[in-house]
Amino acid sequence: MSDTTQPPFSVLFVDDEEISRNHFARAIRADYRVHVAQGADEAIDVLARHGAEIAVLVTDFRMPGRDGDDLLRQVAHEYPQIVRILVTAYADKDMLLQTVNTGDVFRILEKPLRADKVREALQLAIARYAERETRQQRLLAMSETLGFLAHELNTPLAAISLFARSVENDVAADYDPERQKDIGAAARAMLNNAQFCLTLLSSFWATVHKSGGQQSVAEAGGREVRATRLIASLLDTYPFAGAQRDWIEVDVQGDFVVRTMPNCVALVLSSLLSNALRALADVDAPSLRLEVVDGSEPEIRMRDNGGGIAPEIRARLLQDPVTTHAGNGGHGMGMIFCNRIMQSFGGRLGIESTPGEGTTVTMSFPGPRNRL
Template sequence: MSDTLQAPFAVLFVDDDEMSRQHFTRAVSEDYRVHIARGADEAMAVLKEHAAEIAVLVTDFRMPGRDGDDLLRQVAQDYPQIVRILVTAYADKHMLLQTVNSGDVFRILEKPLRTETVCEVLQLAMARYTERETRQQRLSAMDETLAFLAHELNTPLATISLFARAVEADVAEQYDPERQKEIAHAARSMLSNAQYCLTLISSFWATVHKSGGQQSSAGGGVREVKATRLLATLLDTYPFVASQREWVQVDVQGDFVVHAMPNCVALVLSSLLSNALRALDGTSAASLRLEVVASPEPEIRIRDNGPGIAPEIKARLLLDPVTTYAGAGGHGMGMIFCNRIMRSFGGSLRIESTLGAGTTVTMVFPASKSRARATDEKQSSGSEIASP
């Protein structure tokens, strides 16, 4: 690691010997933030306050009162995301068999601790913690996606059912021209809601199967898909109506890799495109511009020249279930869940709108972080960390 860039997470070192705590802190504080504790109870107090930033626990086995084995079990139960490392003397090995076999211990370090070995194991432990965090992030994004689908599909389908029953009841009745208009409006709303459901399903399915849904065989991580590829897939599969496709223009000012789950991003894109097309219905010289921007931060912008959104509605769109399409089955949950999906992987949504001048919705993605890190060799890499 470089002299100026520390790992984003901290290490908790637990040992009742003051000299051991001092030497450990000096050995690794250049690369990691270090919290220290003299025993199991003090360690739990530190975790209660700083668990959000602590990624790795390193604890001595033999300590007065509760030993390291007891601490490891409690941390495994209360803070399972923390990677746990046990420090022990050679004489303790036979006593540790049960701990190793039954507990989730990432590594065992033998005394006397060597700086080079400790730094190597901490790097591996941080990598393990990052993997766990990434996995949890993906699960959260998928949970948001499932919730999004449930809300987005359930309400329109319920609306279709209600309109269908209303039309069925009116078929046998005598009605004047005004009533005919109402029935025609109901029919259009049925079509709009059905089309929206089909759009979500087809876009999500196409993204999974046509954009290479398999995970990277090399790293087992999320596949890397360019923003332009997601847009192209969406536009190829979206069931545009009448001249809607002619409204759409794509402006690529700089492409970028979407490191988040592409299926979730495609779902957000599909929803935002549907909203924009619905806003443009009836607009003279309708225009919908999709912009891909790589800097100063990765963004996808959806610009339309529709009627715009009233300020009091815009201010609540990402917070409350408000909608300007209640008559067509809108329920206002779509933007909330789109925002939650974006936020689940560190992104966000930004809405700019002026009445009579259109709306721009911007999908902001977290900047790509270089995985390359400077590796400075320490002069004391082969030295030992003193221990009693």
């Protein structure tokens, strides 16, 4: 069987009897990849090579040398993501309570094993494994969001500090009408940066409070969060400076539901909008087009007519800490965080850019068949 047609999950079966190992492998190999081991030490060797792909461990209780209890303890410590099933004979039942409590056993199967019972237990175990993987992805997304938030707040907070120091120096100096204008401009810049920070914090709080690592906002609230709604909310709350809001046009070619972590998506949108506005700062006729496109892979696109990005920088933006805004305090981590957040739920970012003509950043979302 080729790698492209093999079942997606692997099961490790541990038993000192060869006939039991062969029987188990024949019973389930049509549905799962099967690894076998004749004892605890061999099982640990198998896990060292294939632990990343193994979803379920099924082990006999009584084996020569280290028994199933000892193996379960070690696997629970070193491979906590693996769901563990214990196989035992009736005579062992009085010894199982401690094993269940300390080994975090998901199910207990009695000997002799019946194929239907094994398949049923494995189906439930795989569902538990998938649930844990989904939770881990959400925790990863939350961790990435924390880093993203820290990055996004760093620059505006540093700007606020700089402007505040400038105001302090100007106030201490002799009165000058021009200096008064500078003080007013600095105060407005501080307000805009502070509003941006508050917007990010509010959105992040909504992510933590409503999602809670258990459900998406759409699932928890029973309401669908559509892409156009996220964009409208962003444009209502973003701290635009001067005529920036007038640069923006929204083109809805097909709306769609953002089914996973919409508040994290809102943070990505805010960061991309901030980048686009900075790219348009010195353009004579700035234009920013936000496109919403439904399809097999729904997309939100941001098209600006800024100066564009050099090919050597564009090729590295999603992997390396490079930036086109070093003079404004940027340090290149924003696009990396945005891409990681999108990847955490099966999406991705794409960047197309022509120097002197503009840049298009595309947020691609998983289609119905590819969602978590």
